[in-house]
Amino acid sequence: MKLICAPVIRKPLEVMGVAGMTDFVRIYIATELNKDEYRTTLRHEQGHVWSGHNRRAPKGADDETWRIACEMEIARTIYDQADIDNIKAPRSRLAGVYVPDSIPGMPGHITLAEDIYEWLMEHPDDVPKMAMCVICKAPPEGKAEEKTPEAIGSAQEARARLDEEEMKGKSQAAVESAYAALKSRTPSLSCAVDAALRVRIERERTHRRPSRRSADDSVILAGAVSKPRPPLVEIFIDRSGSFTPQKTAKAEIKLKEILQRYGSTIASDVWFFGNGKLSEVDYGGGGDTPYHLIPHHLERTKPKLAIIITDDDPVNKCVLPIDKTTSVLCIPIECAMTNLARALNGIDVKA
Numbered sequence: 001m002k003l004i005c006a007p008v009i010r011k012p013l014e015v016m017g018v019a020g021m022t023d024f025v026r027i028y029i030a031t032e033l034n035k036d037e038y039r040t041t042l043r044h045e046q047g048h049v050w051s052g053h054n055r056r057a058p059k060g061a062d063d064e065t066w067r068i069a070c071e072m073e074i075a076r077t078i079y080d081q082a083d084i085d086n087i088k089a090p091r092s093r094l095a096g097v098y099v100p101d102s103i104p105g106m107p108g109h110i111t112l113a114e115d116i117y118e119w120l121m122e123h124p125d126d127v128p129k130m131a132m133c134v135i136c137k138a139p140p141e142g143k144a145e146e147k148t149p150e151a152i153g154s155a156q157e158a159r160a161r162l163d164e165e166e167m168k169g170k171s172q173a174a175v176e177s178a179y180a181a182l183k184s185r186t187p188s189l190s191c192a193v194d195a196a197l198r199v200r201i202e203r204e205r206t207h208r209r210p211s212r213r214s215a216d217d218s219v220i221l222a223g224a225v226s227k228p229r230p231p232l233v234e235i236f237i238d239r240s241g242s243f244t245p246q247k248t249a250k251a252e253i254k255l256k257e258i259l260q261r262y263g264s265t266i267a268s269d270v271w272f273f274g275n276g277k278l279s280e281v282d283y284g285g286g287g288d289t290p291y292h293l294i295p296h297h298l299e300r301t302k303p304k305l306a307i308i309i310t311d312d313d314p315v316n317k318c319v320l321p322i323d324k325t326t327s328v329l330c331i332p333i334e335c336a337m338t339n340l341a342r343a344l345n346g347i348d349v350k351a
């Protein structure tokens, strides 16, 4: 299964000016790239989107330094040897971008963009200026056209050029409705899961990070910072009477996809509910939809993420509020929305 968290648009290098760029809504990749360069660029841009680099910039951060920090975080946490080889290959179109050891003085254990940023600010003379992709903030709601040309940075200029190209082919109305659809679309399961787990992981890491003010560097234990516990995910599957065999079959496919994708990186438990019960064992279901047992259960287990595969059955019995540490994602089967997502302050996602 190929997972892409933002639509990929190919444009000539001449138009883009760089091999890859993203505005966190779409990913742009130059048409000229070969298969290897495309792979690394796609992983790189997805890294920006998945890591939420637009949201994480420290308050009042120096823009250029933050961008370098993001490039280095990707180089050190996303790239594998194949990516580094692709960048260093003779005549690579990615030549000269940041790789894990591009900043010789920076200790290898610094991998979080926030930490890299802090280090860069303390060592401004040690930072080589290298090639970077373009990351730009998504234009603020409807305000993009009002900006004076002077106020638009090079990134936005590039983005504006791309949009202009697009306008040539489509009418303005069509483009606007496409944007509106993008904004209001149901988030995909993979994006929602990544968002939920990503935030938790960062919080945990920040929380556990030893104080940087410590006078003695030797107290920082390698590994304690970079190895977060796998987050716990619980998956709930509807087995009530309203769940037809057809829905059950669809739910099973979704479940398989979830487990395949996340099986190796998260610890997960699967629960079945129906006929008044919530159980680890699938009894085959029937009867009522005991939604109220789910918040009851979550109160005890407090997972990072609860994924509930269900339909649009009404939520009859009152449900308890859910602890804020648990994110709830509902996967609607044969319906657009679930009543449960609203009752539990969760969101419906498209699997």
Ligand SMILES: [Zn+2]
Residues within 6 Å of the ligand: 044, 048, 070, 071, 132, 133, 134, 135
């Ligand atoms: Zn980048």
